[in-house]
Amino acid sequence: MSIKILTVDDSKTIRMIVAKSFKPFDTTVLEADNGVVGLAVASREKPDIILLDYTMPVMDGFEVLARLRSDPNLKSTPVIMLTAEAGRDTVIKIAQLGVRDYLIKPFKAELLVERVGRVVDLKAKSAEGRKNKRFDDPIGILVVDDKPAIAAQVRAGLADTPWKVSSADQPGQAMDLCANGIDLVLTSLTLPNEGAYMFFQNLRGSAQTASIPILGMCVRTATADQTRAQQAGFSGVITKPIDPLELKSKVSRALALETSYRYFQQRDGVLVLIVPKDFHPGVVQEVSSHLDAELINVVDAGGDKMIVDMTAVETASLPVIELVISALQAATKLSLRYAIIGTAATKTQCNSYEETQAWQFAGSFEQALEMLK
């Protein structure tokens, strides 16, 4: 759910700076140009946090704060005071009124985001609304690890993609690189001096880098590191040694890459589901996430056939079988007729499962079309 931030400031400039600072996050910024309006908006909208100016005409920040604290519905709403006056007396007065924090103007947008992020859970905006890149588009990936072999492993694992991998051995260097053309960061969770978590905070605190997905890397047995990274808000964790298939899948998910074309095609008015040779758990997630929409599109367009192409499959393992069964069930629900293409070896393997014994295999696409006539 979107975090509601109310900015009460007579300066339109400050309200615009606040709104812009939180644009990369899943937030709704409400504005009020004086204390009276601010109280009315707060009462109506119940914001998650209020950013309150100190010096304002009509009703100053102190009075607004006092009224908020006397309202049973708003008294627990966290308030961060923004003030151009940093004198000791002012600060003491602000603290006595029970604000959660205060920021002295001038302030950097990053600092504002960091302070608000301490009070409410800021989440980077999802990929919704953005035009998603395709799996075969160029993507900039930054590997942050003090062991150069890891960046080399990532490069080798992604050599068959158009993705560009750059590397940094420490977070300071990485921050500079992130400002330019980096779509996703892979960072070791075991950098010295809690470097990964400080780096994460710095990325999230900067409007320019706040929405870059960050995947942590650690060995499979470091479960405490994995849990900590998830709790900190990392987009995911990749275990070392790095499995290229898992890496591609997690990068695809973190960046919400368009991958449906890798599994679904239209041929002669028929929907073809291609089961890939490199099968891994990520494939199931990707196919499942697109399956219903692809089937509905076929029916909407007047189609009534689906062909499952298993010719690339080397081993009809249980996850492969389960995926095909779920695709066939989904097709049946929409009254689509289906056929399966596969090699003799696949047919033999499928015969050994009770659920798939009855499957009829075509040797080619044309044969499958004949079966569907």
Added chain:
Amino acid sequence: MNKAIEQIDRLTRDAVQEVFQSMLSMEINPEAPLPLSPDPDGQIIGSVGFIGEVTGIIYIYAGIGFARVITSRLLGITEAEVESGEMVTDAIGELSNMVVGYVKSRLCNDGLPCTLTIPSVVRGQQLSVEGSAQLTRRLIGFRNCKYHLLAEVLLKTP
């Protein structure tokens, strides 16, 4: 009085540099107070007063061209997106408020409590401030590449 004006002069220099650095990520350096270069769009002055143990007012002068640059940097938008005079006016008012807020906070900490007035902004051609005999006046120049900025401190003589 000499001590107060020296202190406010120094604080104003620090304040302008700090505000430009923090809010605009822009270096601006003090220099001799030269008249502002003519700007076909005119000039803008933001001012905020302080009243208390020390009483006075600080004016910030800029050409409209520079004011548009300041506004775009402050709001993180391009100059082309600075669409209205109101946007520039508000930005210069807020910039002045931050500069004088910085000065006021340090005056208060040094035992010279005062309160601030609401910022005011005027625009026009060939603007200047007339000081009376009861006022001590300081003019401080700043430069960022081709742009000039002036800060004028007027301090009431007790």
